[in-house]
Structure formats: structure tokens, C-alpha cells
Amino acid sequence: MKRILLILICVLVPASCTQPVTVQKDSSQAVSGIKDYRLNNGLKVLISEDHKAPVASFQIWYNVGSINETQGKTGLSHFLEHMMFKGTQKYGSKVFSNLVQKNGGVDNAGTTRDFTVYYQNLASDRINLSVEMEADRMINLFLKSEDVESEKKVVMEERRMRIEDDPEDFLLEQVTAKAFTTHPYHNPVIGWMGDIASLSREDLMRYYKTYYAPNNAVIVVTGDVNSDEIMKLVTKHFGGIPSAPVKALSVPTEPVQKEQRRLTVKKQAKLPLIIIAYHVPSVPHTDAYALDVLSQIFSGKSGRLYQSIVKKEKLAINAFANYSGIHKDAYLFYWGxxxxxxxxxxxxxxxxxxxxxxxxxxxxxxxxxxxxxIEATFVMGQDSLFFQGELLGMFELLGSWRLKDKYLDGVAKVTPADVQAVAKKYFTPQNSTVGILIPEE
Incomplete structure (x- = not known):
């Protein structure tokens, strides 16, 4: 089973560029080593200096994902991510990525149910490129009608390849949609095919103007950088961008599931598949740590599922238990x-x-x-500057980057009794959704 990543501003908004820009610095950062700043337009900036090698990762996280979408307009967040690479007046289509590559870097983006991130990994003396270009496309995105229609076909084909022609991911999508009846997590991040086909340039522009604003974003910089120099660059290019009236997210609460739900999917596939999903809480709920430990106990070739069902009883070719607590709201624990x-x-x-x-x-x-x-994966993963930044960005949008430092403490406190307690609490028949894939000829 797959495991489930401006110089032009002063021309367009000259009035805002003449206003003084102040930077608020968090005074409680000494212990963690994270430099925490906020501009007066609401932009949050987190900097982690790491001078082991002359490289850096620049990431900008927008507090918007498929959770913000409404029925009939699903897929907007992901579609807009594609369009962010189509250029501005200053940097035409693909110019952004080409400049990063010419300077020896890599860039990409990702949309999730809860947030959208754009990033560049570069030599640290080239990080000014990221700052200037990301500021430019925060406010000056073109969104040409012809580009929208062309990219729409690309997104629809992506959905066909990734979801509709992939039996495993198709079943996973159907099980998730069955488990959530009210909450926006019912919808796939990529969107439903009919919704994607109906999205217009006006839909995208409205979404862009609503959520792509400094007070709805977090910049994370990790690597061989000087915090003061980075903040001068960020203030210069982002400081003049006005904030936007972003409303606090309000989503319907998913009703408590009172009976088991089942579905059967028939698709062209080589093998059948079963997926069982249970509603469970996410970080920072205290039960999330015990669920993480439980998932690890059952995962991998040394885990209970493989040893019992695959190796001993020979009832399965593979088996998995999958949990991720990185969601704004309660999500799902998958077995299959x-x-x-x-x-x-x-x-x-x-x-x-x-x-x-x-x-x-x-x-x-x-x-x-x-x-x-869990600890080894969490700690060793931070040898990667990108992963360091990813953790800061995700936890900040979940509530605070300081949750990152509390995560391992939460895991360390888990006892065998805690693991059993969360299993009894959440793995009940009435809380389960079962999906079966039946291969067709």
C-alpha cells in the first residue's frame, strides 16, 4: 500500500511601500534556536540557522487547503498551486523554476487537506531569489484565461492517472469519502472530476485574493543563513504587501459515527484489497501520541500484522496500519x-x-x-534542511511550531495501557468504514 509534500510590488502598490515596516521578534526563542518574527502585515517568519553546509531551504506555507473549499468548488487549492507556476508580469511562465535550476537549486510545491507549501532548496548565497520571486507571485499572479483552460486539462489528467486509474488510491478515496459525511475531509485534495472541469479563472482569482496574503502565510528558512540578513530581504520584498481580511476557518463538525459503513468497488485491478478506516483525533490531542505508537507496533515486516497475517497465517500478500496526526481536525486511522x-x-x-x-x-x-x-525517524530526518523546515511549517499551521518540540515528549510518555486505551476507545465496530476492492476482468 502506498504511503500516504518584489520589486514589482512597489510599482503596483506604491502607497503601501511608503509605509514604515516593523518587525516583532519573539523573545522566547533562545532555547529552541528558532528565530521567530512577525511583520506588521501579519507575515510570520521562522528561521533556523544551520551552518554545516552552504545550502538553505526556503519555504512559504499558506494556511489554505482542501478543507477551505466548498461543495461544487473542490480542487481549487490544488489547481491554484499549479497556476502559481504560470508566471507574473516580471517572471513569465516557467521562468521561476528555470532561474532556480540555473542557480543549482530545486523547487516544487504541495497541497494537502490543510495547507499549501512552495519551496526552493538552494545554495545559501542564492536565497535572495526565493524571497524576491515568492513575494512577487504572492500578489502579482497573472492567471491568464488560456493558461487556466490549458492547465485544467493537465489537472484532470493527473486525477485520472493518480486516482481513477489506480485501484488502491481510488478505493482509499472512496473509503475516506464514505467515512466523512459532513466535514470537508470528505473531498479529495485534487477535487472531484466534475468540479475540476467547472472551475473558472474567476473562481481561482477569487480564491487567490482571499487566501494568498501575508497574514495567512508563514515563511520558513533553514540552513546556512544569517537571520538579520534574511529579515532585511523579507521586509524589503514582503513588507509592502497589504494584509487581507482572511476569515477564521469554520467547518461543520463531523457527526459521531453510530454504525459500520461498507462499500464495494469493482475496478480493473490485478488483486483485491481491503481498507478499514476509523475516526481518530489529530495532534495536539493527547491520544494522538498513543495512536502513533500503536501504528508503529503493527507496521513493517517486524510488526504484528505482517508477522501474524502475512508470515504465519499466509492470508495476505501485504498488510498495513497507517496513521498521521498532522491534520487540523480529527482524521482517520487506516488498516488494510x-x-x-x-x-x-x-x-x-x-x-x-x-x-x-x-x-x-x-x-x-x-x-x-x-x-x-518513531524517535529515530523524527530525529534523523532532521539531517535534511527541508525536513527541518517542513516540521516547523506544519506544526506552526497546526497551532505553533513549538508543538514540534513537544511531539517526542508526548510519544515518550506513552505506556502499554495508553495504547490499549486508545484502541478500545476508537477501534469499535460502529466507528469503522470498510472498503473492498473487487478486481474486474
Whole structure:
């Protein structure tokens, strides 16, 4: 199963460029090493200096994702991400990426259910390119009608390839949509095909003007940089961009699920598949840490699912348990696998494993091993400047970048009793949604 990433401003808004710009600095940053600033237009800036190598990662996170979309307009966040590479008056289509590549860097972007990020990894003495160009496209995006219609076909083809022609991802999408009846998490990030086809330039421009504003963004810079110099650049290019009246996000609360939901999907596929989803909380809810440990106990070739269902009973070719607590609202814990022969026997075996963890706690050894694996992945991953920035950006948009430092503390406190408690609390029959993929000839 796949595991589920301005100089022109002063011409267009001259009045704002004449206003004084102040920078507020967080005084509680000494312990973490993170420099925390905010401009008077609301732009948050986080800087982590790391001088081991002459490289840096520049990331700008917008507090907008598919959770902000309404019915009939799904896919706007992802579509707009594509259009952000179509150019401004100063930097034409593909000029941004070409300039980054010519200077030895890489750039990309990603849209999730909760946020959108654009980033460049560059030699640290080229970071001024990122600052200037990202400021430019925050306010001066072209959004030509012909580009919108052309890119719409690209996005629709992307949906066909990634979702509709991929049986696993198609089933995952259907299970998620079945599990959420009211909350916007019902909708896929890429959007429904009919909605994508109907999106217009006006829809995109309205969305852009609503959410792409300094007071709805966070800049994260990690690497071989000088914080004072970075802030001079950020203030110069972003300081004159006016803030926007971004409304606080208000989404309907998902009703408590009171009975098991089931669906069957028939698709051209080589093998059948089962996915079981349970509603669970996200970070910073205290149960999220125990759910993370539980997921690790059952994952991988040394995990319970593989050892029991795949290796011992030989009922499955593969099996997985997948949980990510990085969501603004409560999301889903996924279980699943590909049967070796009988999918009904695999479903019975998987529910037996789930019931087993609700009936008895895991061993101290299992919990300690899981916590060590989580810590190792979390700590070693930060050898990457990009991953350092990614953690800061995600946690900041979840509430505060300081949650990053509390994450491992939360995991460390998890006990076997905690793991059993969350299993009993959330892995109930009435809280489950079961999806079955049946291959067609």
C-alpha cells in the first residue's frame, strides 16, 4: 500500500511601500534556536540557522487547503498551486523554476487537506531569489484565461492517472469519502472530476485574493543563513504587501459515527484489497501520541500484522496500519491489506488483530521498540534542511511550531495501557468504514 509534500510590488502598490515596516521578534526563542518574527502585515517568519553546509531551504506555507473549499468548488487549492507556476508580469511562465535550476537549486510545491507549501532548496548565497520571486507571485499572479483552460486539462489528467486509474488510491478515496459525511475531509485534495472541469479563472482569482496574503502565510528558512540578513530581504520584498481580511476557518463538525459503513468497488485491478478506516483525533490531542505508537507496533515486516497475517497465517500478500496526526481536525486511522486468496478470511483476521489490541495491552518491549523507531525517524530526518523546515511549517499551521518540540515528549510518555486505551476507545465496530476492492476482468 502506498504511503500516504518584489520589486514589482512597489510599482503596483506604491502607497503601501511608503509605509514604515516593523518587525516583532519573539523573545522566547533562545532555547529552541528558532528565530521567530512577525511583520506588521501579519507575515510570520521562522528561521533556523544551520551552518554545516552552504545550502538553505526556503519555504512559504499558506494556511489554505482542501478543507477551505466548498461543495461544487473542490480542487481549487490544488489547481491554484499549479497556476502559481504560470508566471507574473516580471517572471513569465516557467521562468521561476528555470532561474532556480540555473542557480543549482530545486523547487516544487504541495497541497494537502490543510495547507499549501512552495519551496526552493538552494545554495545559501542564492536565497535572495526565493524571497524576491515568492513575494512577487504572492500578489502579482497573472492567471491568464488560456493558461487556466490549458492547465485544467493537465489537472484532470493527473486525477485520472493518480486516482481513477489506480485501484488502491481510488478505493482509499472512496473509503475516506464514505467515512466523512459532513466535514470537508470528505473531498479529495485534487477535487472531484466534475468540479475540476467547472472551475473558472474567476473562481481561482477569487480564491487567490482571499487566501494568498501575508497574514495567512508563514515563511520558513533553514540552513546556512544569517537571520538579520534574511529579515532585511523579507521586509524589503514582503513588507509592502497589504494584509487581507482572511476569515477564521469554520467547518461543520463531523457527526459521531453510530454504525459500520461498507462499500464495494469493482475496478480493473490485478488483486483485491481491503481498507478499514476509523475516526481518530489529530495532534495536539493527547491520544494522538498513543495512536502513533500503536501504528508503529503493527507496521513493517517486524510488526504484528505482517508477522501474524502475512508470515504465519499466509492470508495476505501485504498488510498495513497507517496513521498521521498532522491534520487540523480529527482524521482517520487506516488498516488494510491484499489477500493471498480469500478476502473474507483476511477481513476476519484483520478484525481479530484489532480486537486483540483492545483486549490486551502490548508488551513493554513492543512499546519501547515502537517509540525508539518513531524517535529515530523524527530525529534523523532532521539531517535534511527541508525536513527541518517542513516540521516547523506544519506544526506552526497546526497551532505553533513549538508543538514540534513537544511531539517526542508526548510519544515518550506513552505506556502499554495508553495504547490499549486508545484502541478500545476508537477501534469499535460502529466507528469503522470498510472498503473492498473487487478486481474486474
Amino acid at each position: 491489506g491484499t489477500p493471498a486468496a480469500d478476502i473474507n478470511k483476511l477481513e476476519t483476521a484483520m478484525f481479530k488483530e484489532i480486537e486483540g489490541i483492545t483486549a490486551a495491552p502490548p508488551t513493554e518491549r513492543e512499546v519501547k521498540k515502537a517509540k525508539n523507531q
